[in-house]
Amino acid sequence: KPQSEPYFTDDMKRELDSVVTRYPRKQAATLPCLHAMQEKVGWLPPQAMEEIADYLDLEASEVMDTASFYEEFWLKPKGKYVIWLCQSISCEIMGEPSLTQKVSEFLGIQPGETTPDGKFTLMKVECLGYCGDAPCGLINEDIQQKINTDNLLDVIKNLD
Amino acid sequence: MALEKPVLTKRIPTEPWGRHEDRHYVDYNEYVNTGGYQALDKSLQMDRSAVIDEIKAAEIRGRGGAGFPAGMKWSFLPPADGGRRYLAINADESEPATFKDRLLIDYDPHQVVEGIAICMYACQLDTAYFYMRGEYHDQRATLERAFKEAYDNGIFGPNSRLGQINGRNPELFLHRGAGAYVCGEETGLLNSLEGKRGWPRIKPPFPAVAGAFARPTIVNNVETLACVPHVMENGPEWFKSLGKGRPEGTPPHVPASFGTKLIGVSGPVVRPDVYEEHLGVKMSYAIETLAGGMLPGMEFKAAIPGGISMGVLTKDEYDAPLDFDIGKKYGILGLGTACITVIPEGYSMISCARNLARFYARESCGQCTPCREGTEWLYKLLTRIEAGEGTTKDLDLLLEVASSMGIMPGTTICGLSDGANWAVRTIVNKFFDEFDAAVSKNRLVSLSVANN
Numbered sequence: 116k117p118q119s120e121p122y123f124t125d126d127m128k129r130e131l132d133s134v135v136t137r138y139p140r141k142q143a144a145t146l147p148c149l150h151a152m153q154e155k156v157g158w159l160p161p162q163a164m165e166e167i168a169d170y171l172d173l174e175a176s177e178v179m180d181t182a183s184f185y186e187e188f189w190l191k192p193k194g195k196y197v198i199w200l201c202q203s204i205s206c207e208i209m210g211e212p213s214l215t216q217k218v219s220e221f222l223g224i225q226p227g228e229t230t231p232d233g234k235f236t237l238m239k240v241e242c243l244g245y246c247g248d249a250p251c252g253l254i255n256e257d258i259q260q261k262i263n264t265d266n267l268l269d270v271i272k273n274l275d
Numbered sequence: 276m277a278l279e280k281p282v283l284t285k286r287i288p289t290e291p292w293g294r295h296e297d298r299h300y301v302d303y304n305e306y307v308n309t310g311g312y313q314a315l316d317k318s319l320q321m322d323r324s325a326v327i328d329e330i331k332a333a334e335i336r337g338r339g340g341a342g343f344p345a346g347m348k349w350s351f352l353p354p355a356d357g358g359r360r361y362l363a364i365n366a367d368e369s370e371p372a373t374f375k376d377r378l379l380i381d382y383d384p385h386q387v388v389e390g391i392a393i394c395m396y397a398c399q400l401d402t403a404y405f406y407m408r409g410e411y412h413d414q415r416a417t418l419e420r421a422f423k424e425a426y427d428n429g430i431f432g433p434n435s436r437l438g439q440i441n442g443r444n445p446e447l448f449l450h451r452g453a454g455a456y457v458c459g460e461e462t463g464l465l466n467s468l469e470g471k472r473g474w475p476r477i478k479p480p481f482p483a484v485a486g487a488f489a490r491p492t493i494v495n496n497v498e499t500l501a502c503v504p505h506v507m508e509n510g511p512e513w514f515k516s517l518g519k520g521r522p523e524g525t526p527p528h529v530p531a532s533f534g535t536k537l538i539g540v541s542g543p544v545v546r547p548d549v550y551e552e553h554l555g556v557k558m559s560y561a562i563e564t565l566a567g568g569m570l571p572g573m574e575f576k577a578a579i580p581g582g583i584s585m586g587v588l589t590k591d592e593y594d595a596p597l598d599f600d601i602g603k604k605y606g607i608l609g610l611g612t613a614c615i616t617v618i619p620e621g622y623s624m625i626s627c628a629r630n631l632a633r634f635y636a637r638e639s640c641g642q643c644t645p646c647r648e649g650t651e652w653l654y655k656l657l658t659r660i661e662a663g664e665g666t667t668k669d670l671d672l673l674l675e676v677a678s679s680m681g682i683m684p685g686t687t688i689c690g691l692s693d694g695a696n697w698a699v700r701t702i703v704n705k706f707f708d709e710f711d712a713a714v715s716k717n718r719l720v721s722l723s724v725a726n727n
């Protein structure tokens with residue numbers, strides 16, 4: 116649904132102006148703009164990407180082309196908390212499959228889905244670079260190391 | 276002989292010199308008080324070309340996995356023409372089982388920053404972009420803090436002690452990725468930096484000639500740059516006293532394995548962590564002495580010694596030395612990132628291969644058909660074999676598909692495909708009995724084989 120108020124506020128522009136000048140071409144600021152927008156809105160509505168395109172003198176299709184390539188950019192709304200569980204080799208060996216199964220059962224959703232109340236999204240991801248602390252995951256931006264299933268479920272229960 | 280004194284982990288408490296629990300962020304003052312930035316000041320007294328000569332003489336080989344000599348890469352730059360020239364620091368670190376660069380970023384980023392500054396001075400690069408994977412959230416704040424300290428203390432910006440480079444103030448910026456393995460490939464990284472999809476480019480031209488924004492660009496790994504200040508401080512001969520030299524009698528153009536290496540160990544071991552040792556240390560030493568051996572009740576079955584793209588080593592190859600010649604000697608792709616995943620007895624190698632294949636299928640950027648389709652096929656076939664539904668023909672097809680994809684067979688743009696190829700093939704070849712047993716049930720043997 117288009118909204119009349121722009122997503123791209125003047126405050127954001129002021130902050131991003133200094134980022135754009137770091138690069139010899141405006142297009143290079145696409146990822147920083149998408150990150151900033153997603154931080155503010157929670158995901159990347161088409162209108163927001165059009166506004167970014169305007170700001171960077173690009174076609175909207177160029178911004179969307181870039182955004183759709185990256186796993187961390189959300190082109191549809193996500194839950195308030197995204198639980199990312201690493202499924203790469205060290206984490207699988209250290210018990211990821213049963214962990215994912217238990218979290219999935221607890222939330223009543225499959226990986227890739229969001230709970231009906233919009234609170235949780237469950238995602239399986241590849242290596243997070245914390246292999247020494249396997250199995251691991253992220254809850255939004257917070258790293259969870261050496262996950263013990265019961266403890267993780269406690270953490271999830273206590274999120275509001 | 277074990278490493279006497281830590282080099283890259285000098286300020287990062289690491290077994291056997293220090294305890295993991297004592298690690299903390301080393302700020303600018305602590306870094307300087309422990310001898311930091313002296314190598315930069317020393318370099319700034321020297322001619323640019325003399326600095327490059329020192330790096331060349333030390334024979335530092337790229338720690339991002341490919342082992343290309345850094346000094347040689349630096350000297351491939353065309354002469355400066357007054358236009359912009361870039362440094363891109365590769366901190367994408369997305370190779371499964373790899374977590375070594377994060378150690379430097381978390382605790383001693385100034386060591387890397389100093390290497391960056393020396394490289395910018397020596398190679399006449401005015402702008403550096405620190406490309407870090409998006410999932411490293413805590414590291415973003417750490418780096419922003421370290422970079423600010425560096426600006427405040429005259430490393431970069433208008434008061435830089437590097438002076439102007441190409442008529443510009445030297446700058447260092449953080450650029451965050453957003454979750455795509457292929458952006459670690461240097462040309463994928465450059466496209467991502469330019470605000471596009473992280474699609475690898477056809478080489479040549481190499482980035483040193485035409486890289487970011489079509490200008491000369493050096494791409495180096497975080498750990499490679501962290502070695503630079505140590506070489507400038509202690510000299511190339513000192514660096515070459517560490518690690519492993521050329522085999523006796525080989526001519527000097529054969530690259531050796533000098534220096535120390537960060538080695539990650541993960542899986543069911545007592546102390547999974549990142550350690551530092553001479554290049555060329557035995558894998559068994561890393562697992563048993565550094566990481567404390569297998570967890571009680573666990574037995575070693577195999578290990579993936581260099582990030583998943585390199586392939587697998589068996590129990591018989593337990594003592595393999597972790598140096599740049601490991602590929603040739605043990606039938607794997609190479610040293611890679613020297614981050615070891617230990618696989619315990621009881622864990623199926625078919626599951627292992629399936630896990631790795633899924634990774635490549637998911638991360639292939641899709642530009643090259645053999646990679647896009649091939650990785651999917653590998654994953655499908657392995658899933659089927661794992662479920663007990665695979666036939667001998669599936670196994671043949673698996674090996675055929677695997678060996679047809681990659682830069683080496685000449686069918687793809689980047690090395691992601693070679694990684695998939697070697698990961699799968701070495702596992703199947705070295706653990707053939709496991710695969711054979713899974714596909715050789717009577718009802719599954721394909722007609723073409725049964726009729727022979």
Ligand SMILES: NC(=O)C1=CN([C@@H]2O[C@H](COP(=O)(O)OP(=O)(O)OC[C@H]3O[C@@H](n4cnc5c(N)ncnc54)[C@H](O)[C@@H]3O)[C@@H](O)[C@H]2O)C=CC1
Pocket residue numbers: 337339340341342343348351367368369370373459460461481482483494582584609610611612689690
């Ligand atoms: N650290 C990590 O997370 C990961 C590392 N890798 C590693 O990446 C490696 C493959 O990397 P590639 O960049 O594809 O290897 P490559 O051999 O094509 O290049 C290595 C480096 O040398 C430079 N180079 C090579 N020839 C040159 C020339 N003639 N002139 C100027 N520069 C030249 C390249 O620009 C590049 O910087 C694998 O061995 C793997 O270990 C792979 C995945 C992830």
Ligand SMILES: Cc1cc2nc3c(=O)[nH]c(=O)nc-3n(C[C@H](O)[C@H](O)[C@H](O)COP(=O)(O)O)c2cc1C
Pocket residue numbers: 336337338339340341342343345365366367368369370456457458459460461462494495496497499500689690691
């Ligand atoms: C698919 C793929 C992913 C890669 N990922 C990384 C990475 O995350 N970090 C890295 O330093 N090099 C990575 N590389 C290697 C880089 O292309 C390049 O060789 C390296 O950054 C050069 O730096 P170095 O010479 O200092 O090692 C990757 C290569 C490929 C083919």
Ligand code: SF4
Pocket residue numbers: 457474475638639640641642643644646647687688689690691692
């Ligand atoms: S080999 Fe694979 S990842 Fe690399 S460019 Fe081709 S399709 Fe993309």
Ligand code: FES
Pocket residue numbers: 201202203204205206207241242243244245246249251371372373
């Ligand atoms: S394998 Fe899970 S964090 Fe690396």
